[in-house]
Amino acid sequence: MQFMDMKVVQSRMSKRLLLNQMTKWLFLASAIFGLLVLAVLLYRVIVDSLGWINIDFLTSVLSTKPEIAGIKGAILGTVWLMIIVGPVTMALGVSTAIYIEEYARPSKLTSFIQTNISNLAGVPSIVFGLLGLTVFVRLFGIGSVILAGGLTMSLLVLPIVVVASQEAIRAVPSYLREASYGMGATKWQTIKNVVLPVALPGILTGLILAISRAIGETAPLVVIGIPALLIPVPTSIFDRFTAMPMQIYYWTIDSVLVAEYAYLAAATIVILLLILFTLNSLAIIIRNKFDRRY
Amino acid sequence: MSNSINIRNMIEGSRKKSKLAMFEKTIPYLLFFAAFLSVLTTIGIMVTLTVESILFFRNVSFREFFLQPELKPLNPSDPKFSILPLLGGTLLSSIIAMMVAIPIGLTTAVYLSEYATERVRRILKPLVEVLAGIPTIVYGFFAFTFVTPVLRELIPALDRTNILSPGIVMGIMIIPIVASLSEDAMSSVPNSIREGAMALGATKFEVAFRVVIPAAISGIIASFVLGISRAIGETMIVTIASGSNKNLTFDVTQSMQTMTAYIVEVTSGDAASGTTAYYSLYAVAMTLFVFTLLMNLFARYMTKKFREVY
Numbered sequence: 001m002q003f004m005d006m007k008v009v010q011s012r013m014s015k016r017l018l019l020n021q022m023t024k025w026l027f028l029a030s031a032i033f034g035l036l037v038l039a040v041l042l043y044r045v046i047v048d049s050l051g052w053i054n055i056d057f058l059t060s061v062l063s064t065k066p067e068i069a070g071i072k073g074a075i076l077g078t079v080w081l082m083i084i085v086g087p088v089t090m091a092l093g094v095s096t097a098i099y100i101e102e103y104a105r106p107s108k109l110t111s112f113i114q115t116n117i118s119n120l121a122g123v124p125s126i127v128f129g130l131l132g133l134t135v136f137v138r139l140f141g142i143g144s145v146i147l148a149g150g151l152t153m154s155l156l157v158l159p160i161v162v163v164a165s166q167e168a169i170r171a172v173p174s175y176l177r178e179a180s181y182g183m184g185a186t187k188w189q190t191i192k193n194v195v196l197p198v199a200l201p202g203i204l205t206g207l208i209l210a211i212s213r214a215i216g217e218t219a220p221l222v223v224i225g226i227p228a229l230l231i232p233v234p235t236s237i238f239d240r241f242t243a244m245p246m247q248i249y250y251w252t253i254d255s256v257l258v259a260e261y262a263y264l265a266a267a268t269i270v271i272l273l274l275i276l277f278t279l280n281s282l283a284i285i286i287r288n289k290f291d292r293r294y
Numbered sequence: 295m296s297n298s299i300n301i302r303n304m305i306e307g308s309r310k311k312s313k314l315a316m317f318e319k320t321i322p323y324l325l326f327f328a329a330f331l332s333v334l335t336t337i338g339i340m341v342t343l344t345v346e347s348i349l350f351f352r353n354v355s356f357r358e359f360f361l362q363p364e365l366k367p368l369n370p371s372d373p374k375f376s377i378l379p380l381l382g383g384t385l386l387s388s389i390i391a392m393m394v395a396i397p398i399g400l401t402t403a404v405y406l407s408e409y410a411t412e413r414v415r416r417i418l419k420p421l422v423e424v425l426a427g428i429p430t431i432v433y434g435f436f437a438f439t440f441v442t443p444v445l446r447e448l449i450p451a452l453d454r455t456n457i458l459s460p461g462i463v464m465g466i467m468i469i470p471i472v473a474s475l476s477e478d479a480m481s482s483v484p485n486s487i488r489e490g491a492m493a494l495g496a497t498k499f500e501v502a503f504r505v506v507i508p509a510a511i512s513g514i515i516a517s518f519v520l521g522i523s524r525a526i527g528e529t530m531i532v533t534i535a536s537g538s539n540k541n542l543t544f545d546v547t548q549s550m551q552t553m554t555a556y557i558v559e560v561t562s563g564d565a566a567s568g569t570t571a572y573y574s575l576y577a578v579a580m581t582l583f584v585f586t587l588l589m590n591l592f593a594r595y596m597t598k599k600f601r602e603v604y
Contacts, residue, residue, distance in 0.1 A: 037425075158335075222533075
């Protein structure tokens, strides 16, 4: 007696195997699709920027004439912005992480702070821009200057530093702390002399990632009112400024009026991506080099 | 003589100690203040948006804002404030983005977690994640100067600014979010379940779609929701490439404004501070904030639920 019709089984089997084979390649193609788009994007931007990137482009100031326009002001604006974002996020982010990991007792308040930080990470950047506009620019009356932009950006990227620092602090083995206590060190001495030095590579990686996020972020700057005018090179945190992503934005939308602006935008994008690439490589190097196992 | 020195030393030492103890005691408060600043940020966002929205709803009724279809904030004689055209634009661009990101992101995740060897996975995953590190302004430039012209060759009726091209580019930007989070969810499905299905004669494809995906479904859905939330909050791509047409339409070839692009337009200086048009941006931002917050909370709930299973 035959329970199975082998012919039916055979034909279903070959169909299933064929589907299996086809989807394997299809899925590989889909995994590569994103990379292809990335390649096309980079190719387009680089081709557009050819002939526009040179020393003059980097060292001259903005101009309405595409041939002589440069991004010195925009680069310095971005640098000034990061001079605020770096220390502020580092101080606030690491303090928050130390508090949650080392001092806070598990309580409703602690878990609320934790939930709040992960929710902040999901708030659209433009909403942070509105917060900055309302509180820093208008309420505190700082105006649309570097300080206001830097503080807004700091709040935006703070969750990145907090989460990275928390992970780094959590990864410090407890016997290092216990050894320090055993030598008579107080809690703060232990944190300062043992926990933080060991956690530093992880914290720095987080900081670099936060800064590279802040460098490319445009929406909050548009919202707090960084002007489209030709801004002189900023010299202090109370100066009005422009930044690299802002310049890309204006040149892109104005390329409808002056076609060459598109090439200037592409050239600025290449510089921006080079900076981001360098920062991210630095983060990877730090992580690999100092990733000691205890 | 030596005795008195010892005592003096001890007094000095205990003084130092008490100073140290004071310092030790104040440290947690300082740190707590830093931690509380993030809570203050949230409160700041909520208070700002609520207060200014209330000022807006003094002049414009909820009915007008949510029910009538016209948005003409700068019309001098008869300004109209409706969020519907902006909701339409946001919804449409997000749907287009997810139509790109979900199929490609999910199949990428399946490939990485089920098909790829460990070596391929270790190279491919970070490369896909590079897409997430590109600033959105760069995607905006790409949509405006490359994708739109290419699409216009294929669809001649396409406007120079339209919702289709930024939607697609936004989808590409979201691929790594969907792929990476779904892959995490799938990778944490225990191998024993896979092996059980394979022992019964299932192919890899069947294992992936009938066993692994159902087991990881809450994590996968969470990745979709986070992707949608990113699409809704995304600003620069739509600001640059989708224009500022405020008509309520579902024609993807037309220019259409999203909530985020509206906020950029109003803050870029068209409306003077204190006018209804100016306050309207807070009402729009409030809507945006509530939408993304609910989605993020939902995604968090889904991932938590997933963790409890295994």
